[in-house]
Amino acid sequence: MDFEYTEEEETFRKEVQGFLDENLPPRDQRGKGFMSNWLTKVREKRWVGFSWPPEVGGGGGNLMQQVILKEEMSKRRAPPLGTCMMGLAWVGPAIIQYGTEEQKQRFIPDILDSKYHWCTGYSEPNVGSDLAALQCKAVRDGDHYVINGTKIWTTLAPIASWISMLVRTDNFGDADAKHEGITALLVKLEDPGIEIRPIENMAGDKVFAQIFFDNVKVPVENRLGDEGKGWAVTISSLASERSSIGEVTSMYSKLETLKSLIKTTEYNGKPASENPEVRRTVARFEAKIEAMRLNGLRYLTRQIKGEPLSSETSVNKLHRASLEVEMSDFALEVLGPAGLQLREQGGSVDNGKWANDALDWPSVVIGGGTPNIQKNIVGERILGLPKD
Amino acid sequence: MNFGFTEEQTLLREQARRFLDDEASMSVVRELMHSDQGFSTAQWQQLANLGWLGLIIDPDHGGVGLNWVDLIVVLEEMGRSLYPSPFISTTLAASVLGDLGSDEQKKDWLPGMATGQQIATLALFDRHGDPIAENITLAAEEADGLVLNGTKQFVADAGSADLFITACRSGGSLKLALIPRTAEGVSVTATATMDRTKRTGALELSNVHVAANDVINLSNDDLSRIVDKGVVAITAEMVGAGEQVLEITTGYARERIQFGHPIGKYQGVKHTLADVYVDVESFKSLVYYAAWTIDHSPEELPRSASLAKAYASDAFAEIGINGVQLHGAIGFTEEYDIQLYLKRSKWARPIFGDSDHHYERVARMAGL
Known part of the structure; x- marks a missing residue:
């Protein structure tokens, strides 16, 4: 065991820190053009798609460099490296691994340049955790597929231009062979026959939507991977850093905010931080984050x-999920009635941050596999228990 | 950056596993735990021959001179087997002498401990509470050395120890007195605990004279380092024991059929076991890091040790209960091994501080 970094790694860390000193002014000093300037600068450094191979325009960063970049960025609470979130996290890696040369040239540069948003179409009204049972269907008609069906809880759909979606092209109604016959398609959301109905979430935001497909024609060249082999596309194994170090840094900064909150919030005329139960709870959060x-x-x-x-x-996904829920809930408990105003209601403490957090957690906790599904994964894949 | 074990450490783990599988199967462990002595003298000699008793003792005093990351590899495996012996007590005592002892004290005791001739233990606290320094209340009179009168309760492995490193206070300061079992005025009452693989006892001192060169001055920082090492040792055993609960219980859940299916298919069982896995993985990471800080980053030890023990104390207590509960009635029988791990979890929780104690310490260190 050793927790030292090599000289090259330290040099890279200094490079990132130097870049941030130069290009990341304090929040209140960021002018109007800040964000577009930031995106150009990080793109020039090839830090957008940093783990992707250089041939497609990525940064070719190794695992340790990816960790260092994420760590330094989240320490300074820097804005994201690129705004095409779904493209960078899911669609890009899938296109790099399964896409044709033509698809790579057509889509990857735009993702790296944050030209427009992508969304991913998985869930359907009757298909959630049991994703492979999906029913939205596409029928081959010459050099096109024709899609009929619906997708729901599609994050970013109201602002996205493209969707990477899973449809059923075979094995209709055959539950035993449900993983076969699924195909991945890349679909332009402006195409005729598509209707997007935004859905308001409990925090009052309209970030997800239901999408209806009524005889939507998609050219065959927009198929990602082979017909009927779309299930593999959802689980892109493209090597990238999965240590969750970046998340940990932001959990630690959330913990720091929580610590100041309990020191400044009074109960019985004394800081809440003097209450043994409060102290224990915060220390317990610290143990989970350090773990x-x-x-x-x-x-x-x-x-x-x-x-x-x-x-x-x-393991870390499960920790993160329980921490997201528990930390914001605990803050509301400590704050009492003062914690109940949302940001737009003029939130009296930290601009309503804790109230909003207490309603925002499902996007992190449910998106990408609920805790119950994560526990099935641990139970079945790691502990070898029989499948449900 | 490398948070893994070296090839040598992996070999050490294999060696430990082989020894414990060959020499300390559960039936042997059960035999030992029901014996008066509580461990095997013959095996103690084998541990010495394997170099484990001198693992962290420096080579000048007959040891192997390895560090705490090596040690926890052995402890994890001992925990997995619930192996009964005064290994942790002797190792902690050796570590105290190595850190704080005079040349003469080291020469007197360490070589004998490495060869298995001498068993030693720590007799530190007289009460439960916080801060820990205040838990040492035994008062010593100064008279060309110290004179001690009183009783130390809950001394680990008191029955087998040849040397008691005994904490006391004289004037305003803390001291450790090296008291051989054979010293005049020493008497020991030994007993098993609920976990029969762990022994305890009372050390009674009646006008015991300790020569000045058998006394060590103890600062509060020294004391906290001793306790933190104890924390790391106990928690490393909890990792192995926790993994064994998981192993036994997932095995059972794969085979036990109810309602036409193995019970591990049902989410009530599966998710509980997934929680156990998440917890063991997590306090494992915490204690590995704490062990590393002992030799490489001592200023980080207090926080790391407390985070590990706090997390593990709560989690392992629950794991012990879940292990028994998921087995149903058979888990409750004496004959079945899973209940032995529940008893270990009860034993491990308060030793060197429970989660309340350690979380409070973390809060204090965080400036709360």
Whole structure:
């Protein structure tokens, strides 16, 4: 065991820090053109799509460099590296792994340049955790597919230009062969026959939507991977850093905010931080976050040594999910009635941050696999228990 | 950056596993735990021959001179087997002498401990509470050394120890007195605990004279380092024991059929076991790091040790209960091994501080 970084790694860290000193002014000093300037600058550094191969315009960063970049960025609470969130997280890696040369040239540069948004079409009204049972269907008609059906809870759909979606092209109604016959398609959301109805979430935001497809024609060249083999596309194994180090840094800064909150919030005329139960709870959060950090480093070590990870990342996902829920809920408990105003209601403490957080967690906790599904994954893939 | 074990450490783990599988199967462990002595003298000699008793003792005093990351590899495996012996007590005592002892004290005791001739233990606290320094209340009179009168309760492995490193206070300061079992005025009452693989006892001191060169001055920082090492040792055993609960219980859940299916298919069982996995993985990471800080980043030890023990104390207590509960009635029988792990979880929780104690310490260190 050693927790030192090599000279090259330290040099890279200094490069990132130097860049941030130069290009990341304090929040209140960021002018109008800040964001577009930021995006240009990080793009020039090739830090957008940093883990992607240089041939497609990525940064070709190795695992340790990816960790360092994420860590430094989240320490300084820097804006995201690129605004095409879904493209960078999911669609881009899938296109790089499964796409044709033509698809790579057509889509990857736009994702890297944050030209427009992507969304991913998985869930359907009757298909959630059991994703492979999806029914939205596409029928081949010459050089086109014709899609009929619906997708729901599609994050970013109201502002996205393209969707990467899973449709059923075969094995209709055959539950035993449901993983076969699924095909991945890239669809332009302006195409005729598409209707997007935004859905308001409990925090009052309209970030997700239901999308209806009525005889939507999609050219065959927009198919990602082989027909009927779309299930594999959802689980792109493109090597990228999965230690959750970046998340840990932001969990730690949330913990710091929570610590100041309990010091400044009074109960019975005394700071809440003097209450033993409050102290214990915050220390318990710290233990979980530190466990996440160290779990991440153990898994990262295994990745560096070239040992394949199974589903160990579910461990930190489960911690993150419970922390997201518990930390914001705990803040509201400490604040009492003062915690109940949302940002837009003039939130009296920290601009309503805690109230909004207490309603925002499902986007992190439910999106990408609910805690119950994560526990199934741990139980079945790691512990070898029989499938449900 | 490398948060993994070296090849040598992996070999050490294999060696430990082999020894414990060959020499300390559950039936042997059960035999030992029901014996008066509580451990095997013959095996103690084998541990010495394997180099484990001198693992962290420096080579000048007959040891192997390895560090705490090596040590926890062995402890994890001992925990997995619930192996009964005064190994942790002797190792902690050796570590105290190595850090704080005079040349003469080291020469007197360490070589004998490495060869298995001498068993030692710590007799630190007289009460439960916080801050820990105040838990040492035994008062010593100064008289060309110290004179001690009183009783130390809950001394680990009191029955087998040849040397008691005994904490006391004289004047305003803390001291450690090296008291051989054979010293005049020493008497020991030994007993098992609920976890029969762990022994305890009372050390009674009646006008015991301790020569000045058998006394060590103890600062509060020294004391906290001793306790933190104890924390790391106990928690490393909890990792192995926790993993074994998971192993036994997932095995059972794969085979036990109810309602036409193995019970591990049902989410009530599956999710509980997934929670156990998440917890063991997590306090494992925490204690590995704490062990590393002992030799490489001592200023980080207090926080790391407390985070590990706090997390593990709560989690392992729950794991012990879940292990028994998921087995149903058979888990409750004496004959079945899972209940032995529940008893270990009860034993491990308060030793060197429970989660309340350690979380409070974390809060204090965080400036709350």
